[in-house]
Amino acid sequence: TQAEMGHTCRGTINLATANINTSEDSCSFIISNGGAQTYHLKASSEVERQRWITALELAKAKAVKMQAESGRRWTCATRLGEGKRMSVCYYSGSVRAVVVTKCTVSIYITIHILSNQLRSPAFVLVVKRNGFKRKKFNLQVVMHSDAKHHLRKRACHEFLKMAQTHSRKWQKTLQYERDQRIRLEETLEQLAKQHNNLERAFRGATVLPANSPGSASSSKGETWGHSCGVWRGTVLPANGLGSTSSSKGLGRTPPHTHWKFHKLILRRKRRKCIPDKPNYSLNLWSIMKNCIGKELSKIPMPVNFNEPLSMLQRLTEDLEYHELLDRAAKCENSLEQLCYVAAFTVSSYSTTVFRTGKPFNPLLGETFELDRLEERGYRSICEQVSHHPPAAAHHAESKHGWTLRQEIAIGSKFRGKYLSIMPLGTIHCIFHNSGHHYTWKKVTTTVHNIIVGKLWIDQSGEIDIVNHKTGDQCHLKFAPYSYFSRDVARKLHGGVLEKKKKKTTKLLQKWKKKKKIVRVWREIDPWRTLHGMFSLRENAENMYYFSELALTLNELEEGVAPTDSRLRPDQRLMENGRWDEANTEKQRLEEKQRAVRRKREAEVTRATEDGAPFDNYKALWFERKEDPVTKEMTHIYRGGYWEAKEKQDWSLCPDIF
Template sequence: MSEAKTPTPTPPGDTYKGWVFKWTNYIKGYQRRWFVLSNGLLSYYRTQAEMGHTCRGTINLATATITVDDACNFVISNGGTQTYHLKASCEVERQRWITALELAKAKAVRMQAESDDSGDDFPSSSPRITQGGGSQNSEVQSALRTLSNKVEDLSTCNDLISKHGSALQRSLAELDGLRLTGEAGDKIRQVTERATLFRITSNAMINSCRDFLTLAQTHSKRWQKALQAERDQRVRLEETLEQLAKQHNHLERAFRGAAQANASPDNKGKFTDLYIMKNCIGKELSKIPMPVNFNEPISMLQRLSEDLEYHELLDKAAKCQNSLEQMCYVAAFAVSAYSTTVYRTGKPFNPLLGETYELDRKRESGYRSLCEQVSHHPPAAAHHAISDRGWTLRQEITVASKFRGKYLSIMPLGTIHAVFEKSNNHYTWKKVTTTVHNIIVGKLWIDQSGEIDVVNHTTGDRCHLKFAPYSYFSRDVARKVTGVVMDKDGKAHYVLSGTWDEKMEFSKVMQSSRGGENGTEGKQKTVYQTLKARELWRRNPLPDGAETMYYFTALALTLNELEDGVAPTDSRRRPDQRLMEEGRWDEANAEKQRLEEKQRSARREREREAASQRTSTVDEDSLTDPSLKSAPHDNYLALWFERCEDPITGEEIHIYKGGYWEAKERGSWENCPNIF
């Protein structure tokens, strides 16, 4: 017994651990075990060292009963198959455990009730509040929840003091009934007097606690009513502001329409951003000419190259011996691509057909990247990057977008592939939806939402990532991302958590269990017991003055710098983009219209050639076949990528066929089209 260490008392809800004797069987009797109380779960191990790999058993206190046998013994049972008969080294130690268990149970029951009722906190019909006000309200709600939890802890302590005080008085009364004399009688009377003083003090504290609880509950209701009133007022103000904005836009359109009618011929070709917005609602934006006023001074090909901002995650993944750990780094890389978008509300330039962009960082970082616009309708860009550090990344992305008035949805279509040379592990994943909010009124802000499945086609490992959409009423942090890494049999090995704009962490799973039915569609939610989280990735800080430079990262600021030897089709050579970067807006818009008309003319010429070739390959009688009289098609072929069927996904894609970097070394670009 002397070897047992008394656990150090800790605040309610924190981890509480120590040695306790557990009944095993009639042969071995009580055996010393290491018990850990954390987050409403009581687990035990044979030794402290086992905490890293083997848990011998766990009881969820939310559904457990705690009973006391005698001075040192106590029993914990879940009412089913799990019952622990435990014995502490002394009565004081047992009482510490009982107090910690009672507090943890009360908190676990409270958290389970809050989880079940989490969807009923506020009416679902309440209007959405903008992000700025949401963060302030989230802080208030968080403070209220913290105060409420502390009040509940105090209430539990209050009940425990009352309970144990009554038991102490009963025991003393029993001793007093023995009518002992001499020294024993004096000691009993002394203890009785001290217990009486303790009871008086405890009763005073209990009464004060009850008064405080009543006061706190009363004020909590007042705070909630006041918060709801402030929320309602904010909604009314936003609705009023939106109506004013609509009226202002209507008057502005009428004024500009009248001014345009009387304008000189030089000004008749100009149009306002608001006539554009009206015509764009519900349409695919890639098919609508947009002025450079909406843009940032880089192309979509350069934006796609920004996916390599955190290429070092792939470098680390290439060194991993374990495929499941490698999956964690690949998943973090998939998330990191969105960190550059958090403040980037400007639209990249739509690439011209045949436009390219190279990003040669072989000397500094060991990789080379090439993008080419391989299709115009639908717009599609192929990307290929290869690194000396043992990985290859390729993707073909088609962007679909819809403007809904208040928000713009951008849906990337296509698959991203990452292949590691040493292990031959081949990963694929897709991108989530990007939403730009407050298009008509308010400050623009970006959100990412959806789910990603990162799949290792070599081993069958899988990581399921969830990007939680922003919600004003959510208790979670904004931009939250969670994920679970599983092997081919569905066993969880790692849990990922973080945000897509800040950092990601991963924790090794030691044990998983089914919790209460608070998952989606009535499914049981899985609870994971993990080791301490480790950081996978953290966003690089933005350069000083980024707010005046389109919120570009350090990498993005270098993407449009002129470099010698790049292809004549490279985005750095695009004239309208360069003029816009220099602030020459009118010239940039005029140049953009010229380039788009040149692109349309080239397309019409290709269609004429395709129609001519088709006509020359059929005889006169075969022209009666309706299928041969269909409209001519575009016979455009990409220069550096070739179209084929992906052996992994079965999709029709463009894969790099080689030749670009060799052409750059020779300086021979005669095969490049004249697109600028």
């Protein structure tokens, strides 16, 4: 640059005797003075390289001419600015254009020098002394000018010709891209119309098979499902979807569809991670010391002890290993089916090994749905049906032929060194084809090292799984673990007892490489593995040790009820790491719930004669009545939730958030 002229010079080359070699690559060139000095230069682009070469050629030609006239040396630095002004940038891809440019520059310099000589006093003196014929000289100047303009015109013609050739090429490319864009837009528009048609077709179609409770289906078993903007068809004709198949077993084809697929199963991509857990320190004993012997559900706790899931979502996690029930539904042998049910019972504790966080206590009327009908073949709905004591009702149904329902009330006591959590209630599993009806209860969960040490969780107690149709039973015993015991942690043993033949099938739970395995043994069979725990994802310790299913439970979805746990603000703030705001929001929600409860109790008190307080709250989607099998008073799903979701009619839902 011009600013560097005052710095130390690395050397100079006289342009009048310099060689400019352009045989290098498209961006490089070489300047040398015959061997003593050589400079290898590289421009930022091919166009920039051509500008430099043109400027250097112009400066060299001028240096040669001026040296011949006045003996002065011209360097590249002294005339680079003027050379830039006189250079003409032509298309660098044409060799002919470059040659014409060089010739034009040479002629232009010659004419420029001659013009200066014509105006100089020395030339006038020469004419007077030597009698130089001015007219003849002017004629030569005109001829040079004509040649210059001719070469310029020729160069412009060459450039125009090449520009037109490449212009037509790019125009064709541009037109092709425009056509592609138009076709894509038309395709997207057509897909959008087909999607709307499918939604309309679904509104009048059934969702569950005929053998699933609470559903209605046609005689041909037509099945169509839709959730969260994702469409799934069970079986579609292979000869195109534009016509209706008359073969038995084929689903009814939705109208106005043009896809050529045999099966159409589009699954939503679920999230694989959540924000990392913040590292907040909190003195647990400072809060728990005043809770000894009390019911923890009545004591407000900060979210620092929680995990960003509600108790309704934790209850839904029982379906993590729903495949065990799918396999059980296919079993023809009742004892084998009972073994799978026992394995499913044990699987509900597979996620509690590292999960020391407390789930959020659901607000009264809070719900949680899990719609995996298209992906896994089942769907589930939970509702908090009581606040004191806290109780939640759960109903799950599968197109594979089973229904799971339960009402779980949580009782908890803090004993100083440990916390005991006692689930109260009965779990029911009904298989539609065989009519087998199984019931069982959950065991006690204990959280150890509340005051000092690392928290760890253990299960203890006994489970009796009963088949009310055959009378077969399965007895499972969860042995409590102690540091002073030689037994392994989380030991489980039990067996299946057949009522008629009084034969026993043994079940045993073992731990291998941190994977829980339930094995079944019979007198005539070797050990057979029924259940293995899924591996946790990488970085699980920073995501509350959530399983693959747990990571998706709080993921936002469209169309859910306004009382769904996903929409709970304090839980959402905690998941996002904003714990201080979550605690403030949690207090607001609890105070709002208490105000509603006081208002409801006041209304009942005024309506009753004796004035005794009575809570007249009734669940929205569940009905409290006597269970026909266990004769217990429990909440059983009354139906209507999925129909309300389809219509998006949530007018009956209370305002709890």
